[in-house]
Amino acid sequence: MHAIDTPSTSITMPIISRCLRASSPSTHKRLACLILATFCEILEDPSGMSGYAEELVDILIGVLLSGQSQVRGVAAKALGSMVRHLSSSNAILEGLLDTLQTKLISNSITSVERSGISSGYAQVLFSKENFSGNLLKLVTINRIALCSDDTSVQELAAECFQSLYSQMGTDVLDNIVPSLLAQIGDPATRRHAINGLTKILALRSVSRELLPYLIPRLLLSPVTEENLGVLSSVIKVTGEMLHLYLHTLIPALVRELRDSSNIVESSIRDCFRSVFKSIHNISNLIGEIASRCDNDDVFWRLESCWMLGALAEERK
Numbered sequence: 001m002h003a004i005d006t007p008s009t010s011i012t013m014p015i016i017s018r019c020l021r022a023s024s025p026s027t028h029k030r031l032a033c034l035i036l037a038t039f040c041e042i043l044e045d046p047s048g049m050s051g052y053a054e055e056l057v058d059i060l061i062g063v064l065l066s067g068q069s070q071v072r073g074v075a076a077k078a079l080g081s082m083v084r085h086l087s088s089s090n091a092i093l094e095g096l097l098d099t100l101q102t103k104l105i106s107n108s109i110t111s112v113e114r115s116g117i118s119s120g121y122a123q124v125l126f127s128k129e130n131f132s133g134n135l136l137k138l139v140t141i142n143r144i145a146l147c148s149d150d151t152s153v154q155e156l157a158a159e160c161f162q163s164l165y166s167q168m169g170t171d172v173l174d175n176i177v178p179s180l181l182a183q184i185g186d187p188a189t190r191r192h193a194i195n196g197l198t199k200i201l202a203l204r205s206v207s208r209e210l211l212p213y214l215i216p217r218l219l220l221s222p223v224t225e226e227n228l229g230v231l232s233s234v235i236k237v238t239g240e241m242l243h244l245y246l247h248t249l250i251p252a253l254v255r256e257l258r259d260s261s262n263i264v265e266s267s268i269r270d271c272f273r274s275v276f277k278s279i280h281n282i283s284n285l286i287g288e289i290a291s292r293c294d295n296d297d298v299f300w301r302l303e304s305c306w307m308l309g310a311l312a313e314e315r316k
Contacts, residue, residue, distance in 0.1 A: 040081035064116035080123030146196030239278035
């Protein structure tokens with residue numbers, strides 16, 4: 001396929017803009033998005049788009065907010081193709097990220113519209129390897145999306161988180177995880193924040209970094225029923241890595257059993273059962289429990305026997 005020159009751009013862009021207007025049929029919009037995405041890939045001189053980029057970005061945002069599912073996906077890809085040609089310091093890119101963030105936190109858009117905006121965010125993120133000074137904006141948007149009440153938005157945010165993690169490493173954890181933990185402490189945002197946290201912990205590379213940070217904090221004595229609930233949710237999605245933390249996790253839970261109330265005791269035993277059901281390396285778990293069966297402490301011996309029985313129940 002041949003490259004497209006600047007004169008061709010000046011003819012084609014106004015036609016694409018008209019086809020993307022709200023009054024156009026969805027078939028026209030879809031075709032225009034496909035053409036725009038292809039056009040951006042083969043453009044000879046990306047600077048030839050500069051006079052049209054701002055208008056097209058605004059129009060594509062409108063398409064993402066539409067209820068036409070067959071159009072939103074291709075609109076998101078077209079947006080990503082356009083962003084690929086914008087420098088990290090470009091005012092249009094910065095304005096786009098601000099718009100995406102504003103829309104995601106807005107209470108006036110529907111779950112369908114929020115899903116469209118998230119698709120656009122994902123394609124923008126995947127389109128470039130270097131966002132330079134805009135990384136923190138991308139992290140902020142990701143943090144908002146992770147706590148969405150829409151499952152599809154959360155799943156997209158988890159994919160985006162992995163991309164950010166590959167670019168920023170532990171810096172992205174420092175920017176997102178403390179905020180998630182703070183929201184877990186608020187009853188109004190607790191459920192969505194736990195869902196967001198478990199989505200990113202399901203990524204093995206992330207759980208390896210996060211579990212040493214999370215487990216001690218969730219088991220601070222005296223342990224609370226709320227923290228135990230979070231811990232149980234975390235355990236359910238990190239079974240592949242749990243064997244590395246048994247030497248910390250099991251003694252801490254047994255320690256809390258000694259003086260716990262009936263309600264907290266039930267939550268502690270639920271955590272144990274989550275471990276027994278979720279852990280992948282079962283031999284390490286059996287070895288850890290068995291090593292305590294001849295402990296000088298009667299309480300430890302009794303709890304070790306209970307653990308072996310509970311393990312057998314959960315894995316039968």
